[in-house]
Amino acid sequence: MSGKKMLPTMRVSIPPLAMPPPPSLALRFCPVGPPGLEQVEAADACVVSIPGRYCMSHVLVGPDCLALVDVGSNADLPLIEAALAWLDKPLTWVLASHLHFDHCLGLDRVAIQHGARVGLHPLAHATAMGGDKLRGPGLWSLRLFWHTWLWQGAPLIASEDRAEGLRFGFPWSANRFSAELAPALREGHALAGLPGWRVLHTPGHADEAICLFHEEAGFLITGDTLRNFRGGEWNPLLTDGRAYRRSMARLESLEIQAVFPGHGPNVLGGSIWRRLRPLPGLAGRV
Numbered sequence: 001m002s003g004k005k006m007l008p009t010m011r012v013s014i015p016p017l018a019m020p021p022p023p024s025l026a027l028r029f030c031p032v033g034p035p036g037l038e039q040v041e042a043a044d045a046c047v048v049s050i051p052g053r054y055c056m057s058h059v060l061v062g063p064d065c066l067a068l069v070d071v072g073s074n075a076d077l078p079l080i081e082a083a084l085a086w087l088d089k090p091l092t093w094v095l096a097s098h099l100h101f102d103h104c105l106g107l108d109r110v111a112i113q114h115g116a117r118v119g120l121h122p123l124a125h126a127t128a129m130g131g132d133k134l135r136g137p138g139l140w141s142l143r144l145f146w147h148t149w150l151w152q153g154a155p156l157i158a159s160e161d162r163a164e165g166l167r168f169g170f171p172w173s174a175n176r177f178s179a180e181l182a183p184a185l186r187e188g189h190a191l192a193g194l195p196g197w198r199v200l201h202t203p204g205h206a207d208e209a210i211c212l213f214h215e216e217a218g219f220l221i222t223g224d225t226l227r228n229f230r231g232g233e234w235n236p237l238l239t240d241g242r243a244y245r246r247s248m249a250r251l252e253s254l255e256i257q258a259v260f261p262g263h264g265p266n267v268l269g270g271s272i273w274r275r276l277r278p279l280p281g282l283a284g285r286v
């Protein structure tokens with residue numbers, strides 16, 4: 001690619017928060033090990049990453065407000081609340097990278113607690129308003145799910161999540177939020193209060209998958225469109241393979257220096273697209 005631009009210097013630190021010990025099964029079996037708390041800054045972008053029971057949560061820090069991307073479990077709320085208190089700015093956005101249970105079971109409660117609006121892809125927004133149900137990954141690709149669950153630490157569904165009826169992200173879930181929904185997040189949507197961040201529609205793993213991109217900083221929040229159990233990899237768990245390959249090609253055209261994945265540690269530094277593991281079964285990179 002020609003015309004490569006210089007991305008601003010990245011600063012990485014560890015927020016001064018007490019974190020529970022990581023799951024022993026993830027320590028033992030996950031190739032890259034469990035993720036930790038991390039704050040990454042460049043230009044005017046700042047992301048605080050918080051490991052959760054089933055997925056990573058990421059807080060986007062704006063000048064006067066915060067946005068929280070993905071809350072897999074209500075059991076994650078104590079650490080998330082500690083992080084929000086430490087950041088000491090109002091939480092105005094709660095965003096779902098997609099509506100799989102492991103990314104969204106805790107979203108509604110945290111949005112209600114903070115009076116934040118829930119931001120969703122138009123397909124997820126429509127289903128949350130009572131429209132058509134969302135497709136899930138095919139049964140064939142679900143065979144890939146179980147070992148990644150082990151890498152996640154084989155978490156049992158938390159009692160806090162069972163108590164709320166598993167009403168988000170499962171095939172039977174109604175996905176009805178009690179918190180206020182923001183208008184659907186269109187392609188290119190800018191997030192009010194978070195300068196530089198915009199929404200990318202990246203279908204494939206899920207039809208309703210979004211990424212959040214900060215062009216100046218070269219930061220990309222990916223949900224499950226990218227993950228890091230094995231050093232940073234494309235996700236073979238797919239709802240729509242052709243759409244996913246288009247999303248891959250689109251993302252590869254972006255200049256980035258940090259991926260904030262839905263699972264596993266952040267992937268930081270240069271040449272990220274070349275470092276990613278390809279989809280299994282494909283000759284080389286797509």
Ligand SMILES: [Fe+2]
Nearest residue numbers: 098100205224
């Ligand atoms: Fe997912």
